[in-house]
Amino acid sequence: MARQYFGTDGIRGTVGQSPITPDFVMRLAHAVGRVLKQQHSHPTVLIGKDTRISGYMLESALESGFNSAGVDVVLLGPVPTPAVAYLTRAQRASLGVVISASHNPFQDNGIKFFSAQGSKLSDDWEESVEAALNEAPVWADSASLGKTRRLDDAAGRYIEFCKSTFSTELSLRGLKIVVDAAHGAAYQIAPKVFHELGAEVVAIGCTPDGLNINQGVGATHPQALVDAVKAHHADYGVALDGDADRLQLVDASGRLFNGDELLYLMVVDRLARDQSVPGAVGTLMTNMAVEVALKRKGVAFERAKVGDRYVLEVLADKGWLLGGEGSGHLLVLDKHTTGDGLVSALQVLQACVGSGQTMAQLLTGVELFPQTLINVRLKPGFSWQTHEPLQRATQEAQVQLADAGRVLIRASGTEPLVRVMVEARDPQIARETAERIAATLTAT
Numbered sequence: 001m002a003r004q005y006f007g008t009d010g011i012r013g014t015v016g017q018s019p020i021t022p023d024f025v026m027r028l029a030h031a032v033g034r035v036l037k038q039q040h041s042h043p044t045v046l047i048g049k050d051t052r053i054s055g056y057m058l059e060s061a062l063e064s065g066f067n068s069a070g071v072d073v074v075l076l077g078p079v080p081t082p083a084v085a086y087l088t089r090a091q092r093a094s095l096g097v098v099i100s101a102s103h104n105p106f107q108d109n110g111i112k113f114f115s116a117q118g119s120k121l122s123d124d125w126e127e128s129v130e131a132a133l134n135e136a137p138v139w140a141d142s143a144s145l146g147k148t149r150r151l152d153d154a155a156g157r158y159i160e161f162c163k164s165t166f167s168t169e170l171s172l173r174g175l176k177i178v179v180d181a182a183h184g185a186a187y188q189i190a191p192k193v194f195h196e197l198g199a200e201v202v203a204i205g206c207t208p209d210g211l212n213i214n215q216g217v218g219a220t221h222p223q224a225l226v227d228a229v230k231a232h233h234a235d236y237g238v239a240l241d242g243d244a245d246r247l248q249l250v251d252a253s254g255r256l257f258n259g260d261e262l263l264y265l266m267v268v269d270r271l272a273r274d275q276s277v278p279g280a281v282g283t284l285m286t287n288m289a290v291e292v293a294l295k296r297k298g299v300a301f302e303r304a305k306v307g308d309r310y311v312l313e314v315l316a317d318k319g320w321l322l323g324g325e326g327s328g329h330l331l332v333l334d335k336h337t338t339g340d341g342l343v344s345a346l347q348v349l350q351a352c353v354g355s356g357q358t359m360a361q362l363l364t365g366v367e368l369f370p371q372t373l374i375n376v377r378l379k380p381g382f383s384w385q386t387h388e389p390l391q392r393a394t395q396e397a398q399v400q401l402a403d404a405g406r407v408l409i410r411a412s413g414t415e416p417l418v419r420v421m422v423e424a425r426d427p428q429i430a431r432e433t434a435e436r437i438a439a440t441l442t443a444t
Contacts, residue, residue, distance in 0.1 A: 005133070006126040008307045010112025012101050015054040020109050022061040028111065029065025029097075031132035033146075035125070036071060036094050043094035048076040048084040048154070050100040050185040050243050053210030054109045058099045062111070067146040068139050076154040078208075080185045080244030081112070082340035083158035089118035089337065090157070100185065100243040103220045106211050118337040120309045155189050162193045165335045166346045170353050173198035176234040177349075178250075180205040180225045182218025184242035186342065193342055194238070202232045205239075214241065219248045219328050219341070226254045236349065240341040245308075246328035247341035249348060251359050259328040260287045262348055265362050266322055266332065267299055269351035281314045281323030281331075283307070288406050288423045293366045306410075308339045369405065370427035372434040374420045375412070376441040384411070384418050389440040397422070397433045405430065407437065 088096030237250035405424030
């Protein structure tokens with residue numbers, strides 16, 4: 001069954017336009033409530049949100065929809081997405097709900113869900129919700145309505161959880177850290193986590209007004225963090241996105257480290273501490289240099305489709321613990337069930353403090369391959385998958401690159417584009433190869 005509303009990370013769109021309207025969101029919650037009641041006699045859901053002004057409206061709509069189906073609601077207020085996953089599990093709730101559009105601008109918003117175990121839900125579950133949306137509502141009578149309460153110490157509980165993932169034998173004392181919360185869900189939480197572990201904290205992107213989430217700050221605009229680290233002569237900088245499930249890290253020199261590098265760093269830290277790391281999972285976009293470096297360390301590497309939920313699926317299938325994306329979504333499954341920017345940052349800082357080395361030193365020998373990405377706009381109805389000149393050029397390029405590069409051809413999920421990406425040790429070869437492959441499409 002093709003899903004009408006759910007994308008790769010819940011339901012997302014522009015506020016005031018379908019499906020991010022209060023009437024639809026109330027119907028969605030009612031449908032989810034009916035699905036939950038097939039397994040639970042009186043379910044409870046937790047609802048958290050980021051700092052977008054539209055969160056108030058959507059929170060009210062969700063609350064009404066769930067209550068009308070006989071489901072109890074616990075409101076968490078503004079907390080990171082991974083906090084909802086943790087608290088859902090800790091509170092033994094039936095479901096966790098997040099109101100956020102992550103790194104998107106404030107005009108957008110979305111709804112995503114976590115299971116009782118704090119993990120993302122399956123395609124089958126999403127399809128069952130969509131089927132319930134097509135059915136007439138079944139309103140609970142007065143005696144069966146759900147109730148709503150607020151968990152006043154949600155932020156404090158999550159702060160303690162984050163701190164518990166950092167070694168009790170270490171601290172951040174003596175370090176100055178710039179913390180950029182993107183004016184988002186972690187604006188109160190992130191500075192406290194690092195401060196309570198001993199760091200001197202300089203907070204930026206921590207004054208939300210409902211309209212400025214991700215605006216010029218955070219993981220998607222890391223230059224603000226780079227500038228602040230230099231201006232304050234800080235040792236590290238940590239940038240989160242609007243819902244704090246991804247991060248970017250900066251060292252004292254202002255060098256920015258992406259998710260691919262941080263994944264490798266976490267692996268080598270565990271190997272240095274004689275912990276077993278049989279394998280790690282990246283995506284189709286993970287830089288080839290990381291794959292080569294991991295295999296040199298005897299660590300297997302698998303690629304998943306783009307999206308942290310697909311990385312999680314491969315990790316679960318393999319029984320491995322570490323995975324991530326270059327965008328900064330990192331998974332550390334013996335610390336948390338989902339991607340968590342704060343927990344991942346603490347794992348990296350723990351590696352640096354414990355080893356006495358900088359991020360750059362821990363990444364010695366890993367130089368990311370240059371990439372060239374060309375977007376080619378297609379005519380309506382054009383089938384690039386069966387286009388013989390493209391297939392031939394791609395195969396020839398991969399033979400020529402051998403183990404010194406790779407080719408990736410993938411369609412955009414939002415536009416009529418094909419993305420031609422080539423990695424190679426030599427940037428000129430990467431550029432020329434990508435141009436040659438893209439030319440087979442532009443010539444049509």
